[in-house]
Amino acid sequence: MSFSYLRHAVSCTAISLALAGCSIGGLMTSFSVDTSDKNSQVVTRSEVARTQPAADSSKTPQPDASRLAADEPPPPTIEQLIAETETSAGVPIDSYLGFSSAEDSKDVTAIAAQEARTAERQVDGAPDPGIDPIQTASLLPHVQPGATGQGGMSAPKQNRIPGLMPLAERQCRSELNRMGVTFTEVEAIANGSQCGIEYPVKLQSLPGDIAVxxxxxxxxxxxxxxxxxxxxxxxPAARVRYLTGLKSIQTMGGYSCRRVNNGTNSRTMSEHSKGNAIDVGGFTLNTGKKIDISRKGLFAFREKGLLKSVRASGCDYFNTVLGPGYPKHGDHFHFDLKQRSSGKSYCN
Structure with a gap:
């Protein structure tokens, strides 16, 4: 009994000492003293990253604005840009506008002559006629109506502007004048979608005063x-064979809105419908002798020789030549400038 009382007392004492130790440890923890330096500043990594670039940039020397302004070239002017563009393209601006140097010189000469005549009239007391807007406008370039565009497609036609004419048309008329051809201008012909001439002319006489x-x-x-x-x-062929010149050429047709062979068994429009063809029925010499286009007799050597020469030489100027022996052409020659995809001529 005494031993069990003693063991019980020892157990109680051990429990009391353990509880006392826990109380003292907790008390010491709650009364711990902060010994860190209160004056030191805590700097985080993010703050260092924010301040570092500013410090670096402050050490880098900044360029002098006045020195940069002096070294940098000024921006190019519009004149310099245009000059550089023309040089790189390699094509003068007149080529885009449709002018040529020969055409320009002719225009300058014509204008100078006109001004000289005007000055003479003013000296004589005649009133100044002023500027002719039609003649002035005719010097301007213009896109040729019906010109072929990319892919072989026909470019859309532009409306005819009074006084304006394409360069090719002006050059053609200039050559006619140089040769001594007499002709008159005709108003544009429009007859449906398949017939018409944009800039027609009416032939009156040919070089050598040969009447049409x-x-x-x-x-x-x-x-x-x-x-x-x-x-x-x-x-020349007439002079060689008859020792005389031509007085006139009898024509049998120019512009005509019709089909090939006057529509007989054909749906193809004739070249006459575009003013691209001309028919000749005969020739008259200065002596009054007339030579018609028909089959000649066995002993008509000079007439047969002339007509054979005329027919053959026509193939050097026209893409189609038809005459006696070809259907519907027993009494005339047909000449036209039809453009074929093969590029060949048809002479029969």
Whole structure:
């Protein structure tokens, strides 16, 4: 009994000492003293990252604004940009506008002559006529109506502007005048979507004062080819065989809105519908002798020789030549400038 009381007392004492130790430890923890330096400043990593670039940039020397302004070249002017563009393109601006140097010199000469005549009239007391707006506007370039564009497609036609004419048309008329061809301008012909001439001319006489009887209306290219052919081949051939010149050429057709062979078994529009063809029925010499286009007798050597020469030489100026022996052409020659995809001519 005494031993059990003693063990019980020891157990109680141990428990009391353990509780006392816990109380003292907790008390010491609650009364711990902060010994850190209160004057030191705590700096975080993010604050260092924010302040570092500013410190670095402050050490970098800044360039002098006045020195940069002196070294940097000034921006180019609009004149310099235009000059650089023309040089890099390699094409003068007149080429884009449709002018040529020869055309410019002719225009300058014509204007100078006109001014001289005007000055003479003013000296004589005649009133100053002023500027002719039509003649002045004719010096301007213009896109040729119906010109072929990219991909072989026909470019859209522009409305005809009074007084304005494409460069090619002006050059053609200039050549006709140089050759001594007499012609008159005709108002534009428009007859549906398949017939018409944008800038037609009416032929009256050819070089050498050879009359065109009756006058015939065609486009300028056809008129020029016809005049060159007569001047270079037909008239010389007549002089060689008959020792005389030509007085007139009988025409049988120019512009006509119709189909090939007057629509007989054909749906194709004739070149006459574009003023691109001309028909010849005969020739009259200065002696009054008339030579018609028909099959000649066995002993008509000079007439047959002339007509054979005329027919053959026409193939050098026209893309199509038809005559006696070809259907519907027993009494006339047909000449036209039809453009074929093959680029070949058709002479029959």
């Amino acid at each position: 009887s009756p006058n015939v209306t065609v486009n300028c290219d056809t008129a020029l080819a016809f005049a060159q052919w007569v001047q270079n081949d037909v008239a």
